[in-house]
Amino acid sequence: MKMVMKQLSCKSFAKLNLCLHVIKRRDDGYHDIQGIFHVIDLYDTMIFRMNESKSVNLNTNDKSLMNEDNLIYKACRMLSEKYNLNIGVDITLEKKIPIGSGLGGGSSNAAVTLHAINKLYDTQLSKDELLTIADQLGSDVPFFIHGGTAYVSGKGNIVKKLSPNPKFYVLVFPGISISTEYIFGIISDKDFCKPDNQNGLLESEHNSFEEVVLNKYPELMQTKYWLSSFGKVRMSGTGSTLYIEFDSYESAIEANKEIGKRYRSKMVSSLESYDIFS
Numbered sequence: 248m249k250m251v252m253k254q255l256s257c258k259s260f261a262k263l264n265l266c267l268h269v270i271k272r273r274d275d276g277y278h279d280i281q282g283i284f285h286v287i288d289l290y291d292t293m294i295f296r297m298n299e300s301k302s303v304n305l306n307t308n309d310k311s312l313m314n315e316d317n318l319i320y321k322a323c324r325m326l327s328e329k330y331n332l333n334i335g336v337d338i339t340l341e342k343k344i345p346i347g348s349g350l351g352g353g354s355s356n357a358a359v360t361l362h363a364i365n366k367l368y369d370t371q372l373s374k375d376e377l378l379t380i381a382d383q384l385g386s387d388v389p390f391f392i393h394g395g396t397a398y399v400s401g402k403g404n405i406v407k408k409l410s411p412n413p414k415f416y417v418l419v420f421p422g423i424s425i426s427t428e429y430i431f432g433i434i435s436d437k438d439f440c441k442p443d444n445q446n447g448l449l450e451s452e453h454n455s456f457e458e459v460v461l462n463k464y465p466e467l468m469q470t471k472y473w474l475s476s477f478g479k480v481r482m483s484g485t486g487s488t489l490y491i492e493f494d495s496y497e498s499a500i501e502a503n504k505e506i507g508k509r510y511r512s513k514m515v516s517s518l519e520s521y522d523i524f525s
Contacts, residue, residue: 255367257523259291259340259359261350261515262390263416263483263490266448268440269455277386277402278431281440283409283448284387285396287416287515291352292341295363301333307340318357318384325380326364330372334364347424349484351387358391359523366524378404394521398445407445413517415499416490417477420511421470423487425460430485434459452481460486470510477502 265283272278298304303323305313312319319338327334338360344352358381365372374392381388386403398407438455460482461468467482471489474480478491493499496516503514 253297255295255363255524257293257295257359257363258525259293259344259352259355259523260286260391260394260518260521261289261344261352261355262286262387263350263418264454265481266451267454267456267484268443268448268451269434269438270442271439273402275402278434279401280386280403281398281400281443281448283396283451284390284399285411285414286394286518286521287350287418288518289344289350289418289513289515291343291356292339293356293359293363294339295360295367296337296339297367298335298337301335303334304337305340306337307342309340309342309346311346312340312342318353318388319360321384322357322360322380323364325383326361326370329380330370332364332368332370334368336364336367345420345424345488347426348420348488349425349427349482349486350418350488351391351484354385354387355391357381357384357388361388361392362523394523395519396517398448409449410519411449411517413519415493415496415514415516417493417499417503417506418483418513418515419470419474419489419491419506420513421467421487421489422511423464423467425464425486427485430456430460430463433463452479454482454484456485457482473509474506477506 263285267282270279381392382404389404393406396409471480499514506512
């Protein structure tokens with residue numbers, strides 16, 4: 248197997264859920280969902296350097312991620328086992344996407360790892376082959392193999408690309424880390440939605456998790472109330488990030504100036520092109 252390059256620098260982008268409907272609990276422990284997912288220009292930086300030791304070493308500015316349960320390690324292990332690869336790589340991860348923020352940072356890191364190892368080792372795996380592994384890693388990972396904007400259904404494994412108009416958002420990070428697994432564990436039938444079609448979802452701003460999370464974290468409820476004077480406040484994923492959508496760059500910048508005086512916030516825009524190697 249020829250080795251194409253020794254080092255690769257990648258962008259691992261975050262996503263927003265423009266809507267997220269939980270339909271039902273599945274027999275396999277996952278949930279069926281429907282939603283519109285949207286990549287934004289907030290990203291972690293990942294550098295992959297091949298090494299001679301045939302081991303995977305992760306170095307990151309967030310030490311809580313340096314354990315074998317990290318999806319980056321799992322992605323390398325699965326590629327290694329499935330395709331009989333001797334993966335030796337040093338990975339540097341500069342974390343900018345907050346952990347437990349509902350922005351898909353861990354899933355994005357896993358998808359980028361699959362793409363990067365595929366390129367570094369010239370394994371020439373098709374997108375479908377990468378998606379098979381992504382599907383086993385976690386429900387958000389298949390979306391990040393595609394990127395851009397998409398209608399997502401099933402347990403997160405059915406991804407259909409969309410091309411909406413560019414948008415601008417102000418993200419608000421309340422400093423609370425929320426476990427996706429925990430929130431999925433406490434939602435009940437009353438939080439579920441009836442299945443809808445793609446057009447219905449494009450009109451929707453509903454998130455099945457929002458009420459559950461806001462009730463569990465009253466400080467988030469207070470943050471949402473304070474932010475509501477700037478526009479419609481929504482929550483991404485299972486939280487804790489809250490965000491407001493704006494039609495123009497200028498109005499988003501202006502709102503971010505004010506919001507930033509009180510909360511950690513960031514103005515971002517949607518991304519249609521998705522080049523993690525740029």
